[in-house]
Amino acid sequence: MIARAKYGLGATLMIVLTACSVASKTETPAENLVVQGSDGPLEDVADESKPSPAKAPLALTATDRLMLEQAERSCKSGEVKSFLEAALRSKPVRLRYFIKPVKTAMGIRSVESYSFPFQIMDYNYVTAESVEKAPGDREYVQLDINQAQDERFRVDWIRIDFGKNGNDEGETPDDDKTYGPQGFLIFAPTAKCWTLVEDGVAG
Numbered sequence: 001m002i003a004r005a006k007y008g009l010g011a012t013l014m015i016v017l018t019a020c021s022v023a024s025k026t027e028t029p030a031e032n033l034v035v036q037g038s039d040g041p042l043e044d045v046a047d048e049s050k051p052s053p054a055k056a057p058l059a060l061t062a063t064d065r066l067m068l069e070q071a072e073r074s075c076k077s078g079e080v081k082s083f084l085e086a087a088l089r090s091k092p093v094r095l096r097y098f099i100k101p102v103k104t105a106m107g108i109r110s111v112e113s114y115s116f117p118f119q120i121m122d123y124n125y126v127t128a129e130s131v132e133k134a135p136g137d138r139e140y141v142q143l144d145i146n147q148a149q150d151e152r153f154r155v156d157w158i159r160i161d162f163g164k165n166g167n168d169e170g171e172t173p174d175d176d177k178t179y180g181p182q183g184f185l186i187f188a189p190t191a192k193c194w195t196l197v198e199d200g201v202a203g
Contacts, residue, residue, distance in 0.1 A: 064092045071097060075193035080153045081145055083194060084187075088120050099190060103198045117183055117199065118157055127159065142178060151189040156202065158182045 060068075067090035074083035075097070086093045098111045118125050118141045125141040142160040147153040159180040182202040187194040 060092055064090045067093050068096065071193070078151075080147060080187070080194070084145075084155065085120065087196070088116055088118075094196075097190075097193045097195060099195045100197065102196050103200070105199075105201055109199075114196075114199075116185075125157070139180075142176075151194075153187050153194070155185040155187075156182060157184070 067086040071083055071086035071090075071093045074080070074086060083097075087097065094111055094114070098114075101108045101110055102114045104114075115128060117128055119128050119131050120126075121131055121138065122135075125143060127139040127141060130137065130139040139159050140162060141157050144156040145153060146156070158178045161177045161179060163176060184198075184200055184202055185196060186198040186200075188197045
């Protein structure tokens with residue numbers, strides 16, 4: 001599955017969208033955004049940007065620790081796709097880096113209550129509501145990542161039918177057909193990385 005990441009007004013970078021990349025970018029502060037600490041302390045995660053109210057630490061799994069490390073590398077190197085992957089896989093990553101409520105079609109959602117509309121499953125992206133279904137019944141998703149000069153990035157996503165094999169292995173672009181409404185996510189830069197600000201449906 002391939003997505004086009006556009007930088008600036010003209011250049012286009014092709015990104016292969018798999019679920020096992022390890023990232024890398026230079027950190028670009030955004031002085032116009034308020035930087036806050038996470039809503040609660042995480043074990044093994046230091047956040048000195050601002051003191052947080054005392055809460056019970058969130059227990060971290062081995063996957064959480066790996067994704068926190070991946071997110072940190074991604075933030076430093078500017079690799080948006082790898083940062084998105086870490087945020088999809090780990091709630092502690094979202095609690096650490098998402099610093100403001102998310103605007104959705106259903107209203108404002110706190111970071112704690114927000115859920116992505118798609119997830120990673122077997123090296124592909126699938127809709128969140130079909131994750132628990134049998135492989136043949138899952139709805140696969142195609143991503144298109146575009147980054148602007150001000151370091152914001154937008155992830156457009158749409159359901160995709162991979163044709164006869166039911167996945168993207170051994171298929172040609174002619175076998176792939178998109179369908180259904182198109183959604184999008186918008187991330188804004190912060191002093192330490194990015195934060196998700198909007199989850200919407202394209203008109």
